[in-house]
Amino acid sequence: xxxxxxxxxxxxxxxxxxxxxxxxxxxxxxxxxxxxxxxxxxxxxxxxxxxxxxxxxxxxxxxxxxxxxxxxxxxxxxxxxxxxxxxxxxxxxxxxxxxxxxxxxxxxxxxxxxxxxxxxxxxxxxxxxxxxxxxxxxxxxxxxxxxxxxxxxxxxxxxxxxxxxxxxxxxxxxxxxxxxxxxxxxxxxxxxxxxxxxxxxxxxxxxxxxxxxxxxxxxxxxxxxxxxxxxxxxxxxxxxx
Numbered sequence: 167x168x169x170x171x172x173x174x175x176x177x178x179x180x181x182x183x184x185x186x187x188x189x190x191x192x193x194x195x196x197x198x199x200x201x202x203x204x205x206x207x208x209x210x211x212x213x214x215x216x217x218x219x220x221x222x223x224x225x226x227x228x229x230x231x232x233x234x235x236x237x238x239x240x241x242x243x244x245x246x247x248x249x250x251x252x253x254x255x256x257x258x259x260x261x262x263x264x265x266x267x268x269x270x271x272x273x274x275x276x277x278x279x280x281x282x283x284x285x286x287x288x289x290x291x292x293x294x295x296x297x298x299x300x301x302x303x304x305x306x307x308x309x310x311x312x313x314x315x316x317x318x319x320x321x322x323x324x325x326x327x328x329x330x331x332x333x334x335x336x337x338x339x340x341x342x343x344x345x346x347x348x349x350x351x352x353x354x355x356x357x358x359x360x361x362x363x364x365x366x367x368x369x370x371x372x373x374x375x376x377x378x379x380x381x382x383x384x385x386x387x388x389x390x391x392x393x394x395x396x397x398x399x400x401x402x403x404x405x406x407x
Contacts, residue, residue, distance in 0.1 A: 184239035298326035343396030
């Protein structure tokens with residue numbers, strides 16, 4: 167009922183722990199990450215796919231809003247480290263696509279969030295519909311994939327632009343709606359090209375916090391949400407009015 171009451175909402179977001187994050191967080195009987203055990207890996211991927219499908223179906227039941235089911239993958243920031251040197255991008259993409267397919271079968275949009283830097287090309291070329299990243303701290307790592315970003319957008323996909331800081335209290339306290347609006351404009355300028363200006367980018371952008379606010383005080387969390395709305399309102403008025 168509470169969900170159905172929010173008739174002005176454009177979309178409804180759900181979340182599941184991503185398969186790579188889950189598989190690197192559990193161990194087999196020999197102390198190895200579950201990722202390297204074929205049986206555990208298959209069980210986890212199938213289990214998460216079913217949970218994502220169920221949650222998408224459940225959230226869709228009492229609302230007409232589009233459901234965005236986000237795969238939370240903080241462990242993907244560890245790709246390329248010595249601990250995962252034998253992990254291939256093809257393997258990661260295959261498991262992400264399997265979860266995305268399960269979400270799509272329930273008419274949901276498949277999102278993914280990575281807290282830090284990762285192999286952005288891997289995600290941009292996956293079946294993900296909404297790519298969520300920390301633009302406040304890691305835009306310089308994301309922007310060099312400009313060609314891949316445009317190919318991703320050409321498919322009709324969306325960037326969840328995490329331009330509002332959540333990691334450090336001092337960053338949250340010092341920023342204003344105007345300063346973060348200017349930051350988005352400066353970043354977006356680096357991704358524009360003929361045929362895709364800032365307005366076109368914004369039409370395929372969600373303005374979001376850089377990550378979750380669960381570790382913040384209620385006051386700081388409230389400011390993050392207020393800043394997010396202010397930046398979104400500013401950009402809409404400037405480019406989409």
